[in-house]
Amino acid sequence: MKTFRMLGSSIAFLLLTSFMIYPGQIRNGYKPGDIATDFKLMNVDGNMVSLSDYKDAKGFLLIFTCNTCPYARAYEDRIIALDRKYKVKGVPVIAINPNNPSAQPGDSFDQMKKRARDKGYTFPYLQDKEQKIYPQYGATRTPHVFLLERTAKGLVVRYIGTIDDNYQDAGSVETAYVEDAVDAMLDGTAIAVTTTRAIGCSIKT
Amino acid sequence: MRVQLTSYLTFISLLVLIGCGPGTKDKNALIWHAPAPRETIMADTLRIPVYDFDRLEPLLHQKDSTTYVINFWATWCAPCVREIPIFERIASEYDSEKVRVILVNLDMPSMWKTQLVPFVRDRRLSSSVVVLDDLKQNSWIPKVDESWSGAIPATLIYRQGKRRFYEASFTYEKLQNILYNF
Numbered sequence: 001m002k003t004f005r006m007l008g009s010s011i012a013f014l015l016l017t018s019f020m021i022y023p024g025q026i027r028n029g030y031k032p033g034d035i036a037t038d039f040k041l042m043n044v045d046g047n048m049v050s051l052s053d054y055k056d057a058k059g060f061l062l063i064f065t066c067n068t069c070p071y072a073r074a075y076e077d078r079i080i081a082l083d084r085k086y087k088v089k090g091v092p093v094i095a096i097n098p099n100n101p102s103a104q105p106g107d108s109f110d111q112m113k114k115r116a117r118d119k120g121y122t123f124p125y126l127q128d129k130e131q132k133i134y135p136q137y138g139a140t141r142t143p144h145v146f147l148l149e150r151t152a153k154g155l156v157v158r159y160i161g162t163i164d165d166n167y168q169d170a171g172s173v174e175t176a177y178v179e180d181a182v183d184a185m186l187d188g189t190a191i192a193v194t195t196t197r198a199i200g201c202s203i204k205t
Numbered sequence: 206m207r208v209q210l211t212s213y214l215t216f217i218s219l220l221v222l223i224g225c226g227p228g229t230k231d232k233n234a235l236i237w238h239a240p241a242p243r244e245t246i247m248a249d250t251l252r253i254p255v256y257d258f259d260r261l262e263p264l265l266h267q268k269d270s271t272t273y274v275i276n277f278w279a280t281w282c283a284p285c286v287r288e289i290p291i292f293e294r295i296a297s298e299y300d301s302e303k304v305r306v307i308l309v310n311l312d313m314p315s316m317w318k319t320q321l322v323p324f325v326r327d328r329r330l331s332s333s334v335v336v337l338d339d340l341k342q343n344s345w346i347p348k349v350d351e352s353w354s355g356a357i358p359a360t361l362i363y364r365q366g367k368r369r370f371y372e373a374s375f376t377y378e379k380l381q382n383i384l385y386n387f
Contacts, residue, residue, distance in 0.1 A: 070281045070313065105282070140372070141356035164357075166340050168313065177343075198347040200312055202284060202356040202374075 004110065010138045027136010032194040035154040036062075036146065037194070039133045050150075051094070051155065058090035059149040059158070060186060061178065062161045064128075064139040066097045067115045068106040069201035072142045074167045077198035079143070082163070083176060085124045085141030091147075091182055093123040098134035103204035134203060141200030142145060147181050158185050208313070223331040241263065246336065248322040253310075255336040256319075258345035264307060264335075272304045272387055274380075275351075277337075277357050279311045280320040284374045285358040287327070291377045295384065296332045306332040311357060314338060320376065362387065368376060370377065 030036055038051045051060055063079055065072045083093035101108040109127055116125045128134050137146055138160075147159035159181035164173040177196050184191045232253040240263045243253030267273060276292055278285035289308070307324070312321045317336065325334050339345055346355050350370035353359055359372045364387060 072281075074313075140354040162343065165343060167342075170235065196343040197353065197355040198342045199346070199355045200356060201282060202358065204284075 010114070012186035022090075027049050028135065029140075030136075030146070030157045030160065032160060032191075033159050034157045036157050037133070037136050038155065041128060041133065042109075043124040044109070044116045044121075046089075049094070049126055053191070056090065056094065057092060057150060059147065059157050059182075060155070061086065061091055061093045062137070062146040062148060062158050063093060063095050063143055064101050064134055064137070064141075064146075064203070065095050065143040066104070066107050066201070067111050068099070068104055069142045071167055071200050075143050075163050078163055078170055080119070080122055086182055087122070089182075089186060091186070095121070095123055095125045096133065097125065098128045098131060098139060099204040100131060106205070131203075131205060139203065141202055143200075144199060145178055147178065147185065149185055158191055159194050161193075162200075165196075167186050167198070213231065219304070230244055239333075244339075246317050248318065248321065248326070251326055253317075253325065253334055253336055255338050256271045258337065258339040258341070258348065261309070261335070261337050261339075262348065263364070268365060270364065271302060272362065274304060274329040274382065274384075275309055275363075277309050277311060277359045277361075279357060280316065282357050288358060288375050289330070290373055291380055292332055293297070293330065294377060295380055298382075300371045307332045307373060308332050309329075310336045334372065 003020045040048050040050045043049045054060070061082055065075070065079065079093060080094065086092065092205070097107055099107040099114055101111075105111075107131075112125055112127060115121075120166045139146070139183060143163065145159070145161060145163060146157060148155040149158050159178065164170075164176045166173045175193070177193055180193070206236060239254060240256070241261050243257055243260055244255045246253040246255060263274075265275060274292065274295065276285075276288075278289065280286065291309060292306050295304065321334075321336070324330075342355060345354050348367075349359075350363060352370060353372055356372055358374055360375065360382060361368070362369045362371070367387070369383070369387075
């Protein structure tokens with residue numbers, strides 16, 4: 001009887017400790033200077049898109065974003081403006097929706113098509129359907145920007161973070177992190193701020 | 206003038222602290238030794254203090270023997286909303302002297318009256334709800350925890366020198382187990 005009770009409490013202890021999560025886990029993902037992976041993901045127009053398709057690009061503004069996050073929406077027009085400004089300079093925007101539509105129905109492929117059409121996206125809007133690309137990059141939230149530079153060594157990560165320092169009002173931005181980073185990259189000068197953080201929506205799995 | 210006002214408010218907060226002291230069960234609205242808010246959202250009898258990060262920061266560094274559970278959330282964040290009942294349950298199970306739950310809301314100002322107030326009122330939240338409204342996210346996020354990328358939900362648990370940060374969702378069992386071993 002006593003043995004049973006002991007066994008019972010050991011099981012309870014094991015059950016309890018198995019729920020423990022440990023802080024400070026090392027998060028995988030890129031840091032500035034790392035070489036980024038290419039991918040092949042479906043665009044809202046039905047075509048598969050890879051970065052290698054862009055023969056003349058000097059780099060990419062890879063932006064993990066989605067339909068549903070208020071921060072993603074707050075930055076939507078600014079993402080379109082970034083594409084307009086930098087595509088002609090050889091650094092187009094490539095948007096990737098990393099959310100699992102079963103967890104976030106508003107991010108289904110059909111809803112992505114609708115959003116891209118309604119807002120007149122000037123850039124590809126890809127679905128990370130198997131959710132294998134965002135973890136490699138280390139994207140944790142939407143919107144989350146990765147600036148890549150095409151070099152002889154591969155696609156080098158130059159900047160990771162947020163677009164600017166004022167999500168509420170594009171007119172009151174003091175530091176336009178992404179624009180500063182792309183401009184410096186294109187000038188061949190050092191990028192002053194290579195990582196930034198911002199509040200965003202966790203990626204839905 | 207501003208300095209005078211600040212010290213006056215600090216003095217009042219201290220009075221409140223001494224006045225209510227330990228044992229008070231009122232977890233509503235303003236926290237018993239809360240720093241003075243930048244502004245207050247008022248709706249009927251509901252009062253939700255709004256802080257910028259400098260004003261909020263003392264809440265992340267209390268020196269007493271209470272374990273603080275500081276959850277960063279927003280009404281538009283579905284996984285955050287799902288775990289609010291877990292924090293409420295934990296808050297109800299522990300004496301507020303032992304464990305104090307503070308729900309730091311990150312709703313945008315345009316949502317305060319339309320989403321946050323109805324949420325707090327309809328769910329009759331008993332935990333302390335405060336709003337953090339500070340655009341300089343890149344400067345304050347690492348001050349909460351160096352490892353935080355900025356995704357929510359995120360939760361800081363600390364007691365005096367011991368601090369743990371979780372950029373993750375909780376189950377009740379997980380949170381209970383962490384607090385049990387804290």
